[in-house]
Structures are given as structure tokens and as C-alpha cells.
Amino acid sequence: MGSTRLFLRLNPLSPIIFSPPTNFLFIKPKFTAATVSLLSAAAAPAVNQSLPYGPSLLKGKTPEIPKQQQQLEQENETETLFDESQFTRIFDIAALRVPARDCYALESRLRGHLLNWPRVRNIARVPGDEIETEFINLLRDNSDEDENVDSVETEEEPNSVLYREKLVKSFNVRGFVKFRNLARISRPRRRKRKGGKEEKEGNGRKEEVYAVEVVEEERKEMSGLLGEEFRGGEKWKGATRLLLLDEDLIDKDVKEFPEAIKVVLEEHTRKNTTPILELVRCRLTLFYDYWQMNDVLEALLPKGMIIPSAFETVGHIAHLNLRDEHQPLKYLIAKVVLDKNKPKIQTVVNKSDAIHNDYRTMQLEVLAGNHSLVTIVVENGLRFNVDLATVYWNSKLATERQKLLSGFNPSDVVCDVFAGVGPISISAAKIVKRVYANDLNPYAVDYLERNSVLNKLERKIEVYNMDGRRFIDAMFASNKAQSITQVVMNLPKDAAEFLDAFRGIYRGRPKDAMSNFPKIHVYGFSKARDPEFDFHERIRIALSEVAVNVEMRKVRLVAPGKWMMCASFILPESVAFARKSLNM
Numbered sequence: 110m111g112s113t114r115l116f117l118r119l120n121p122l123s124p125i126i127f128s129p130p131t132n133f134l135f136i137k138p139k140f141t142a143a144t145v146s147l148l149s150a151a152a153a154p155a156v157n158q159s160l161p162y163g164p165s166l167l168k169g170k171t172p173e174i175p176k177q178q179q180q181l182e183q184e185n186e187t188e189t190l191f192d193e194s195q196f197t198r199i200f201d202i203a204a205l206r207v208p209a210r211d212c213y214a215l216e217s218r219l220r221g222h223l224l225n226w227p228r229v230r231n232i233a234r235v236p237g238d239e240i241e242t243e244f245i246n247l248l249r250d251n252s253d254e255d256e257n258v259d260s261v262e263t264e265e266e267p268n269s270v271l272y273r274e275k276l277v278k279s280f281n282v283r284g285f286v287k288f289r290n291l292a293r294i295s296r297p298r299r300r301k302r303k304g305g306k307e308e309k310e311g312n313g314r315k316e317e318v319y320a321v322e323v324v325e326e327e328r329k330e331m332s333g334l335l336g337e338e339f340r341g342g343e344k345w346k347g348a349t350r351l352l353l354l355d356e357d358l359i360d361k362d363v364k365e366f367p368e369a370i371k372v373v374l375e376e377h378t379r380k381n382t383t384p385i386l387e388l389v390r391c392r393l394t395l396f397y398d399y400w401q402m403n404d405v406l407e408a409l410l411p412k413g414m415i416i417p418s419a420f421e422t423v424g425h426i427a428h429l430n431l432r433d434e435h436q437p438l439k440y441l442i443a444k445v446v447l448d449k450n451k452p453k454i455q456t457v458v459n460k461s462d463a464i465h466n467d468y469r470t471m472q473l474e475v476l477a478g479n480h481s482l483v484t485i486v487v488e489n490g491l492r493f494n495v496d497l498a499t500v501y502w503n504s505k506l507a508t509e510r511q512k513l514l515s516g517f518n519p520s521d522v523v524c525d526v527f528a529g530v531g532p533i534s535i536s537a538a539k540i541v542k543r544v545y546a547n548d549l550n551p552y553a554v555d556y557l558e559r560n561s562v563l564n565k566l567e568r569k570i571e572v573y574n575m576d577g578r579r580f581i582d583a584m585f586a587s588n589k590a591q592s593i594t595q596v597v598m599n600l601p602k603d604a605a606e607f608l609d610a611f612r613g614i615y616r617g618r619p620k621d622a623m624s625n626f627p628k629i630h631v632y633g634f635s636k637a638r639d640p641e642f643d644f645h646e647r648i649r650i651a652l653s654e655v656a657v658n659v660e661m662r663k664v665r666l667v668a669p670g671k672w673m674m675c676a677s678f679i680l681p682e683s684v685a686f687a688r689k690s691l692n693m
């Protein structure tokens with residue numbers, strides 16, 4: 110059966126001029142004629158007074174889309190899974206236009222009454238808010254009113270008290286006003302901004318996050334509050350900024366404003382013959398790039414469907430584990446995951462099947478982004494090249510690996526029987542004297558060698574490519590046997606069944622010459638009600654030994670009711686000198 114791709118676009122028949130947006134998911138007519146509205150009622154913003162404070166796709170207005178653009182979008186719909194412009198929301202808000210140099214002081218003074226929306230700065234810039242110095246000088250020349258633009262040095266030498274007072278005024282929250290750049294040095298670099306638009310760089314493309322525009326200025330209401338002398342921003346003698354006010358203040362009369370704002374307005378009016386604050390009406394537009402992954406998925410997926418918001422990452426790859434119900438929407442989900450996690454994530458894959466093969470590699474389907482499954486993972490300060498198409502990697506085991514390594518010391522010699530690309534071997538090589546690392550998968554061995562070199566530890570690691578049982582046999586038959594102090598067996602599916610390889614490893618050799626018995630760390634899964642007992646039993650059976658003194662740990666729950674266990678024990682002398690197992 111061919112794959113069915115679902116396309117989301119704005120319903121062309123619905124009126125969209127400043128109306129609550131209605132999103133519909135269309136199955137392309139090419140595949141079926143049925144139009145399925147998968148978007149829940151929740152995704153259609155109603156003017157709902159009970160909505161919580163803050164930005165929401167269920168609030169605001171959608172922009173007017175010109176007819177021509179609508180047609181263009183319909184023509185291009187084959188290329189896109191959904192129309193990102195459907196996520197544009199416009200909010201009317203009130204703002205105070207203030208002198209740029211006072212904006213930080215006023216922001217901290219009025220913080221509780223400002224917009225305070227996540228990822229939207231309370232201080233906004235709009236085109237034309239920066240006035241050229243020459244223009245300021247021109248205004249100053251033509252003005253007989255005293256404005257507080259760096260006036261200290263233009264006045265006659267005052268007495269010491271007045272001088273100190275003047276000096277104090279020459280500082281603001283950012284430092285000495287005459288050296289504004291000094292304050293900037295310690296500030297993080299601002300994002301590039303064009304006019305009132307906030308943008309971020311993502312994956313080479315500029316993402317428009319939000320924009321602020323001034324719609325109209327409301328001076329009359331202010332003069333009502335502040336008296337006749339208030340003439341509201343008729344003359345701006347310097348750069349200005351907008352302080353975005355609490356969303357609830359948009360339709361309020363200034364008289365109903367919180368006291369703190371009224372006090373600031375009055376103070377400024379009293380101090381300046383030409384008031385330097387004004388109230389303006391603004392339009393705040395939040396674009397697709399503003400919304401977080403969950404916001405978008407919640408709006409796109411049918412009501413009641415579980416939002417697949419959690420995923421594992423391996424380097425630049427996000428690895429989803431989609432349920433059956435997500436399958437028809439997998440490309441759409443992957444696009445959102447990619448869009449919302451760029452640039453760190455470049456590829457989104459879905460694990461399409463349980464792991465069945467010997468090399469423990471996952472069956473991955475690339476759903477979005479670039480198709481390379483070769484990536485670099487950084488763990489514990491070490492770098493690992495991994496190709497998820499050919500080798501095993503599991504970032505969830507990072508903590509466990511650290512736990513295991515914490516028991517190693519510089520005099521140890523380690524045998525890693527199922528080494529993969531080397532997360533245990535290479536990390537161990539940093540601590541111990543020597544590591545013998547083995548894996549059956551030739552690709553894993555290739556990466557293991559490369560990773561040893563990449564981390565400059567190749568001199569401490571010897572790499573082997575053979576079956577685990579043969580490797581154990583070869584190591585303990587060689588003259589390396591007496592130096593080996595630790596053996597790691599991380600193949601949880603069936604490592605315990607490899608333990609019989611230790612039976613008789615010293616058989617036929619003089620007991621006094623073979624006095625060193627390595628500590629074995631073996632991993633395994635258990636679905637039993639008592640996983641410790643169950644795993645211990647499996648170890649005893651594999652070793653054919655009744656009493657084995659084992660330290661048992663639960664590593665993690667890998668599935669409901671299924672534990673990954675780690676058992677550590679010193680190889681019993683009786684096992685090492687026992688008759689060889691028939692399997693060998």
C-alpha cells in the first residue's frame with residue numbers, strides 16, 4: 110500500500126480576516142476525497158475569557174491573508190505538510206514609549222505590570238526609535254526647554270552639594286550615562302533585530318519569532334489622567350523604547366491602571382515640561398517560530414491523541430518511538446520536532462521495529478531532515494563517532510557507564526567482551542592500565558578503533574573482532590590472563606549465557622601460578638517479579654556453580670515490568686579450574 114501523506118492547510122473557504130483561526134487537516138485529494146478535520150476544537154481559538162494568562166494559540170487573531178497568497182499556498186501545498194502561517198497570532202497590547210536610556214530602570218520598576226511573556230522581551234524596539242545624534246543636537250539648539258540629555262557638563266560649575274547631585278543623575282542602572290558602551294561590554298550579545306522584529310538564527314535560515322508594531326497613540330486618555338499640561342510625546346529628543354504592558358491593560362482606561370504605572374507617569378510629567386512618556390497601542394505578532402513543540406503538536410494532532418513530545422537524542426539525531434496511532438501523521442510530527450529543535454537536531458528518525466539482530470542495531474526510518482545517521486556523541490568529555498545504521502549506541506546508559514567506571518582503578522586491566530564502538534572501553538582506558546576491547550560487529554570494531562584514536566587513547570586499547578565466547582577463551586589462555594582484573598559483559602539480552610565460557614579457563618595450569626581471579630560485571634534483562642533472584646539463578650546455571658557471591662543492582666526499567674540488571678562477582682576458583690564446558 111502506498112503511503113498516505115497528510116497535509117494541513119487553512120480552509121480556503123473559511124473567512125479569515127481577524128477571525129479566530131480554524132485549522133483543518135486535509136488528506137490530499139490525490140489519495141482520497143475525504144476531508145478530515147483532525148484538528149480538535151481546542152485548536153480553533155475562540156474568544157474565550159477563561160483562557161489562562163500568557164500567550165496561547167487559542168488566543169489572539171489570525172492575520173489577513175491576501176487572496177493571491179492563498180492561491181499560491183494552495184498550489185505549493187504538495188511541498189509542505191502544513192501551513193506555518195496558520196500559527197501566526199496577533200495580540201493587541203498597550204505599551205509605554207520611554208526614553209531609551211531610562212528603559213532598564215523603568216523595566217525593573219514596573220516589572221510586575223509588564224507583559225512578562227516567555228521569549229518576548231518586555232522592552233521592544235520599533236523602526237525609527239533611534240534618533241541620530243545630529244538630529245538630537247538640532248532639536249536641542251531649537252529648544253529653550255531643559256531636557257535631561259547629558260546636561261552636566263554644559264552647566265556652570267555648581268557648588269559641591271549641587272555638583273554631587275548632578276553627578277548622581279548622570280548614572281543610571283546601566284552605569285555612567287556618558288559611557289554607555291561600558292555597560293554593554295558585560296552584556297551578552299543581542300540577537301540581530303530588524304526594526305521591531307525578534308529573530309534567531311536556526312539552521313542557516315532566519316527565523317522570525319515575533320514582531321512589535323505601534324498601531325496608534327493614546328494621548329487623550331493620558332491627558333485626562335495627568336492634567337492639561339500633559340502633551341504626550343509631541344517631541345522626542347532622543348532614542349526611545351517601548352515597555353510592553355500587562356496584556357490585561359489593553360482595554361483599560363489609564364485611570365484604572367495600577368498605581369505603580371500612574372506614579373511613574375505623573376512623576377515624569379511633573380519633572381518635565383514636555384512629558385517624556387507616552388502610552389501607545391501596539392500589535393504583537395507571534396509567528397510559527399515562537400511557539401514551542403508541544404504548542405504546535407497539540408494544535409495539529411487530533412484531540413485526545415498522546416503528544417509525542419519526548420525523544421532520545423544521539424548527536425544530531427532525534428530518535429522517536431511513535432505509537433501506531435501516530436503512523437499516519439509521522440512526517441508531520443517529525444517536521445515539528447525538527448523545526449523546534451534546530452540547530453541541535455538535524456535528523457528525525459523513528460525506530461520502526463524492536464531490535465532483533467545480533468549487532469543490536471535499530472531499524473530506523475528517517476522522517477525529516479538530512480538522511481545521515483553518522484553522528485558524533487560527546488559523553489563524559491570523550492567523543493564517539495557512531496553510525497546508527499550499522500552499530501549500537503544508547504545514550505541512556507551514560508550514567509550506568511559512569512557507575513561501573515567508578516569501581517575501576519589505575520592498576521586494573523579490563524576486558525570488554527561486547528564493546529560496541531567503545532563507550533566503556535575508551536572511558537575505562539582513561540583510568541586503567543590497559544583495555545582489551547572486542548565486538549563481533551566489524552563496523553563497531555572499525556568505529557571503536559577510530560574512536561580510540563579520536564580520543565588519543567589508542568596506545569592503551571587493543572581491539573579484537575570475534576565472538577565473545579572465543580574472545581574470553583583466547584584472553585584467558587594467553588599470558589594476559591593473570592593481568593586481567595575486570596571483565597565487562599554488556600549484552601543484556603544474553604550475556605549471562607556466555608558465562609559458561611569461564612568454566613575451566615585455568616584448567617590444567619598450576620593453581621599457585623593462577624592465583625588472580627577477575628571481577629566479572631554482567632548485564633541482563635529480567636521480567637520476573639523478583640529480578641534479583643531471577644538473574645542470580647541464570648548466572649548460577651550458566652556457571653554450573655551453586656554458591657556465587659553476587660552484588661546485584663537494578664540499572665533501569667527498560668519497559669513496563671522489565672528490568673536491566675547488573676551483577677558483579679569475583680570468578681570463583683572452582684569455576685576457573687572446573688572441567689571445560691561442552692559448548693566450547
Ligand SMILES: C[S@@+](CC[C@H](N)C(=O)[O-])C[C@H]1O[C@@H](n2cnc3c(N)ncnc32)[C@H](O)[C@@H]1O
Binds near residue numbers: 549
Ligand atoms: C548492547 S551492545 C553494547 C555495546 C557497548 N558496550 C555499549 O555500551 O554501547 C552489545 C554489543 O555486543 C555485540 N555482540 C553481539 N553478539 C556478540 C557476540 N556473540 N560476540 C561479541 N560481540 C557481540 C554487538 O555487536 C553490540 O555491539
